[in-house]
Amino acid sequence: xxxxxxxxxFLVVDDFSTMRRIxxxxxxxxxxxxxxxxxxxxxxxxxIQAGSFDFIITDWNMxxxxxxxxxxxxxxxxxxxxxxxxMITAEAKKExxxxxxxxxxxxxxxxxxxxxxxxxxxxxxxxxxxx
Amino acid sequence: MSDFxxxxxxxxxxxxxxxxxxxxxxxxxxxxxxxxxxHGLLNDIFRGFHTIKxxxxxxNAAELVTLCHLTENLFDKLRNNEMTLxxxxxxxxxxxxxxxxxxxxTLKSGMxxxxxxxxxxxxxxxxxxxxxxxxxxxxxxxxxxxxxxxxxxxAGPDWDxxxxxxxxxxxAVPEVVATPAPPAVPLPVEAVIQHAVGRRGTDKPGxxxxxxxxxxxxxxxxxxxxxDTSRLDQVLNLSGEIGLTKNRLNSLRSDILNGRSxxxxxxxxxxxxxQLDLLVSDLQNAVMKTRMQPIGRLFQKYPRIARDLARxxxxxxxxxxxxxxxxxDKTMIEDLSDPIIHLIRNAVDHGVESPEERRAxxxxxxxxxxxxxxxxxxxxxxxxxxxxxxxxxxxLRAKALEKGVIxxxxxxxxxxRQSLHLVFLPGFSTKDVASDVSGRGVGMDxxxxxIQKLNGNIEIKSVVGKGTSFIIYLPLTLAILPxxxxxxxxxxxxxxxxxxxxxxxxxxxQVQEVGGRATMVVRGxxxxxxxxxxxxxxxxxxxxxxxxxxxxxxxxFILAIDGFMGREDAVIKSLEGFRPKGVAxxxxxxxxxxxxxxxxxELLADMGDNRGVPRSAFVPVEQVAA
Numbered sequence: 001x002x003x004x005x006x007x008x009x010f011l012v013v014d015d016f017s018t019m020r021r022i023x024x025x026x027x028x029x030x031x032x033x034x035x036x037x038x039x040x041x042x043x044x045x046x047x048i049q050a051g052s053f054d055f056i057i058t059d060w061n062m063x064x065x066x067x068x069x070x071x072x073x074x075x076x077x078x079x080x081x082x083x084x085x086x087m088i089t090a091e092a093k094k095e096x097x098x099x100x101x102x103x104x105x106x107x108x109x110x111x112x113x114x115x116x117x118x119x120x121x122x123x124x125x126x127x128x129x130x131x
Numbered sequence: 132m133s134d135f136x137x138x139x140x141x142x143x144x145x146x147x148x149x150x151x152x153x154x155x156x157x158x159x160x161x162x163x164x165x166x167x168x169x170h171g172l173l174n175d176i177f178r179g180f181h182t183i184k185x186x187x188x189x190x191n192a193a194e195l196v197t198l199c200h201l202t203e204n205l206f207d208k209l210r211n212n213e214m215t216l217x218x219x220x221x222x223x224x225x226x227x228x229x230x231x232x233x234x235x236x237t238l239k240s241g242m243x244x245x246x247x248x249x250x251x252x253x254x255x256x257x258x259x260x261x262x263x264x265x266x267x268x269x270x271x272x273x274x275x276x277x278x279x280x281x282x283x284x285x286a287g288p289d290w291d292x293x294x295x296x297x298x299x300x301x302x303a304v305p306e307v308v309a310t311p312a313p314p315a316v317p318l319p320v321e322a323v324i325q326h327a328v329g330r331r332g333t334d335k336p337g338x339x340x341x342x343x344x345x346x347x348x349x350x351x352x353x354x355x356x357x358x359d360t361s362r363l364d365q366v367l368n369l370s371g372e373i374g375l376t377k378n379r380l381n382s383l384r385s386d387i388l389n390g391r392s393x394x395x396x397x398x399x400x401x402x403x404x405x406q407l408d409l410l411v412s413d414l415q416n417a418v419m420k421t422r423m424q425p426i427g428r429l430f431q432k433y434p435r436i437a438r439d440l441a442r443x444x445x446x447x448x449x450x451x452x453x454x455x456x457x458x459x460d461k462t463m464i465e466d467l468s469d470p471i472i473h474l475i476r477n478a479v480d481h482g483v484e485s486p487e488e489r490r491a492x493x494x495x496x497x498x499x500x501x502x503x504x505x506x507x508x509x510x511x512x513x514x515x516x517x518x519x520x521x522x523x524x525x526x527l528r529a530k531a532l533e534k535g536v537i538x539x540x541x542x543x544x545x546x547x548r549q550s551l552h553l554v555f556l557p558g559f560s561t562k563d564v565a566s567d568v569s570g571r572g573v574g575m576d577x578x579x580x581x582i583q584k585l586n587g588n589i590e591i592k593s594v595v596g597k598g599t600s601f602i603i604y605l606p607l608t609l610a611i612l613p614x615x616x617x618x619x620x621x622x623x624x625x626x627x628x629x630x631x632x633x634x635x636x637x638x639x640x641q642v643q644e645v646g647g648r649a650t651m652v653v654r655g656x657x658x659x660x661x662x663x664x665x666x667x668x669x670x671x672x673x674x675x676x677x678x679x680x681x682x683x684x685x686x687x688f689i690l691a692i693d694g695f696m697g698r699e700d701a702v703i704k705s706l707e708g709f710r711p712k713g714v715a716x717x718x719x720x721x722x723x724x725x726x727x728x729x730x731x732x733e734l735l736a737d738m739g740d741n742r743g744v745p746r747s748a749f750v751p752v753e754q755v756a757a
Contacts, residue, residue, distance in 0.1 A: 016152075016182045018144045022189050025141075061181050090185040112188030 005031040013044040013058035041065025060089040154431035161434040167216040177206035201255040427455030453503035474515040482517035516600035522593040524550035551591040616696035620672040648743030662691040
């Protein structure tokens with residue numbers, strides 16, 4: 001995988017455009033500039049199949065297709081099951097975290113968070129992936 | 132001093148998006164009242180609060196987060212059938228939504244919102260704890276709140292988690308999989324309060340204390356606009372095309388300057404100019420479209436207003452929205468907001484009857500107010516219609532007489548339309564007891580003035596016993612004004628076409644003098660004639676030959692002119708820095724000539740009673756000699 005952070009292609013999924021912008025800005029602060037956006041799981045899944053994304057950051061609660069279903073769809077596919085998926089949510093609820101973990105989330109982060117927190121989570125995922 | 136230094140852009144984005152979201156939530160709440168079991172609605176509303184909470188977290192707006200979180204939890208329970216919606220619960224939810232809106236206002240002025248009314252928070256918490264909520268008096272309220280988390284941990288664990296989440300946002304979830312959420316021991320209330328306070332203490336040092344923000348909100352105009360990217364793409368495409376055509380014209384120009392003027396060159400020139408013509412008008416349309424917004428954005432907030440009002444008045448009113456997708460210039464949307472609120476208030480308060488009265492008259496107890504928008508040609512039509520008791524022209528006239536707003540004579544000559552329009556007179560109200568809802572006749576005149584400012588007009592249709600409709604006609608956009616070009620001697624002037632009803636010749640045989648002023652009878656109506664030269668204070672160069680029948684909201688008259696040049700779509704340019712009386716702006720004609728656009732209303736107001744002229748002004752010279 002690319003060592004250059006600018007080469008890693010991110011997909012940020014959230015129905016609230018302000019939130020997408022926040023995440024995009026935080027990523028930019030960390031040097032990740034290759035970012036695309038999708039407004040719900042259904043759009044994200046289409047984009048994932050059409051483009052070559054390296055990393056998915058998705059909100060949980062969205063219309064049409066929520067983040068958990070998106071995660072399950074990704075994990076259930078042949079071509080994209082290894083894609084790292086970081087879940088973002090406003091809840092620190094136990095059942096949510098367990099559900100995300102069972103569905104195969106690579107990481108879980110609770111709103112609001114700082115660039116440092118996001119970086120820490122991502123580094124952990126990178127480490128596991130051996131990037 | 133702003134609490135959001137460095138975050139202004141984020142704040143702005145959040146407010147635009149979250150305000151839309153909240154209006155949607157408000158609407159869905161009104162829907163929910165009708166279909167309390169609708170799972171889709173419950174889900175949508177839940178997600179609305181959830182999303183606002185998420186965004187608010189990044190703005191450190193702790194109080195907004197708390198409020199949204201509590202409300203969201205309530206909806207979580209509702210959608211999971213752990214709770215059923217009742218009237219009291221609905222009231223609390225509505226109150227909470229109102230406070231969220233207030234908090235947006237505070238945020239807009241650059242302040243962190245202070246905590247929500249403890250009463251509402253307490254009622255939310257009590258509801259979450261599964262307690263019956265009474266419409267608690269503020270004093271009694273804190274008791275159930277304090278009792279809730281300790282006494283009923285089984286029923287109300289959610290809000291503990293809130294504080295867990297608030298408290299340990301990062302600490303609570305250090306490991307992705309292994310560690311679950313914080314211990315499920317309910318936090319003591321004091322700790323919770325302390326925590327909330329502590330968090331607020333970390334706000335920016337310039338924060339002036341809790342109450343300062345809420346009411347100091349400035350009424351600032353929202354200057355940003357959300358445009359569909361496909362529309363922007365179209366603008367971009369067209370500018371590109373225009374660039375290409377410009378290149379073509381440049382090359383043709385050098386050809387022509389170099390002496391080429393054969394048929395082919397001229398033909399190519401003709402083609403390029405025609406193409407440019409087409410492209411530029413397409414571009415104008417495309418740019419105008421970027422300013423157009425669906426009126427649904429405006430409509431969204433009304434069902435809630437109508438509902439609250441109806442409940443206050445003990446009426447059962449349903450607000451029906453029609454044509455929400457109709458598009459209208461953004462600046463107009465903002466200026467229409469207050470007039471429509473007023474018309475809806477009016478319909479709910481004065482228009483529709485109480486359920487008892489309706490029943491007695493054999494009508495359904497539920498009354499309906501319809502808010503409709505549609506495009507008709509180059510106009511937007513807005514209708515606020517109720518199925519209430521209607522307005523009685525006879526009664527209106529009597530009332531106006533009694534109040535001394537009109538004279539006996541005027542009352543006798545008024546037709547039905549004129550009588551209905553009496554409600555637009557300042558200080559006119561037929562309700563003897565003013566209600567705190569519609570006030571005391573303040574408003575309808577303002578509604579009319581505001582509509583006229585938008586170059587629109589308003590009509591009333593009313594059938595006694597059946598209902599009343601207020602119909603507003605508006606131009607599609609304010610940027611382009613269709614005008615009639617009239618002449619005074621050789622000098623053209625532009626008058627708004629919206630006021631022009633017809634053009635007719637002025638023949639001295641038809642001009643009569645009434646009270647020393649020239650008038651003409653048009654289809655049985657006696658109309659005064661005002662020569663344009665007289666209104667402008669010019670010396671007339673000739674006897675005016677034509678009359679333009681101008682209809683203003685309260686006044687119909689004939690504007691006498693020397694000639695006319697036809698109609699044109701004027702792009703209004705305001706005169707920077709100075710504004711002569713009676714001039715609304717200027718526009719440039721196709722031949723490059725600059726023309727003043729007249730503000731007829733101001734011209735007339737300026738003349739007072741002095742507008743008319745004697746009949747002799749229209750008598751041709753030779754006849755005078757004879």
